[in-house]
Amino acid sequence: MAPINANDINDAKAFVPAKKALPEVDTEGSNGNGTTSKGYSYETLLEIANFLISRVSDTPRIGIICGSGMGSYWKEGSLAETISDAVKISYEDIPNFPVSTVEGHHGQLVFGKICGIPVVAMQGRFHYFEGYPLWKCCLPVRVMKLIGIKTLIVTNAAGGLNPNYKVGDIMIVKDHINMMGFSGNNPLHGPNDERFGPRFPPMSKAYNFEYRKIAKEIAKELNIDDIVREGVYTCLGGPNFETVAELNMLKMVGVDSVGMSTVHEVITARHCDLKVFALSLITNECVTSYDIIGEANHEEVLDVGRMRQDVLRQFVSKLVERITQLDANSP
Ligand SMILES: O=P(O)(O)O[C@H]1O[C@H](CO)[C@@H](O)[C@H]1O
Secondary structure (H helix, E strand, O other): OOOOOHHHOOOHHHHOOOOOOOOOOOOOOOOOOOEEOOEEOHHHHHHHHHHHHOOOOOOOOEEEEEOOOOOOOOOOOOHHHHOEEEEEEEHHHOOOOOOOOOOOOOOEEEEEEEOOEEEEEEEOOOOHHHOOOHHHHOHHHHHHHHHOOOEEEEEEEEEEOOOOOOOOOEEEEEEEEOHHHHOOOOOOOOOOOOOOOOOOOOOOOOOOHHHHHHHHHHHHHOOOOOOEEEEEEEEOOOOOOOOHHHHHHHHHOOOOEEEOOOHHHHHHHHHOOOEEEEEEEEEEEOOOOOOOOOOOOHHHHHHHHHHOHHHHHHHHHHHHHHHHHHHHOOO
16 A cells, blocks of 8 residues: 555645644753752742732732633633733743643733732643643642632633533532542652642542532522532543543543543642632533534633633622632631
């Protein structure tokens, strides 16, 4: 058989040009001062934090990680647009910071206020499939901690595995299954710096109970309780979406929503004693049968994010307000 010549292939998809030049992904973090093979030193992270602090006037109380299509890009009406008095700092301009490579992830920190409360939002997160090790995906969480946040709100786009879920539902995360951790891939792998947290942090109360209670109250107040669920999230390494067999296995072990983020961010946040709230926007139904015609795709994920941006903006804004009130009144 004659060898295939790339020029003969007629499949347009195979030749779609890259939208932007592929960024250099530093997979081990060994390109800067103070880096080690297992993460940045405390001092280097402090330097990054101080660089950011020198550029803003208010210390943020709450950090927000914007998921795919959910204000991860700057768009009229998106969650990130809620932020007033915004100071935007591109990841590229922050020393030793990774850069976002995913379509729909803008790549900047936005400092400002939601309902008068100082926040910092990540418009664009880092994923394992981009080539970053997990500790590096979570570097911004430690930086936000050093800047002064007390609470982290994590949002993600996810496939709905629970058969009762519909596209557009919002799932309050009550727990996660750390699938990547089962093979020892964990953001806390390597030497532990006690200044961040303990060697063996517990994870049984990772998702703050009081915050989840507030979120359900807010859902009622906003009259969206029919689309708000509560369930278990899992993160796979990606970037491919899952096979039917994989999804059925995950369903059997009690997973309700599936994505490629969040779990390692939450582990890092809990390690350094941040309080955590997380939600999944269900952007697609997981394909759990060979009879289903459709397939998961990233465009649908972004579209559903856009479709739900108003609701998410209201939901998260109210959460920011009520979480701040709750924490002000508790020790
Ligand atoms: O988890 P976020 O960043 O919201 O994005 C989700 O959507 C993308 C797939 O469409 C993956 O990156 C997955 O993790």
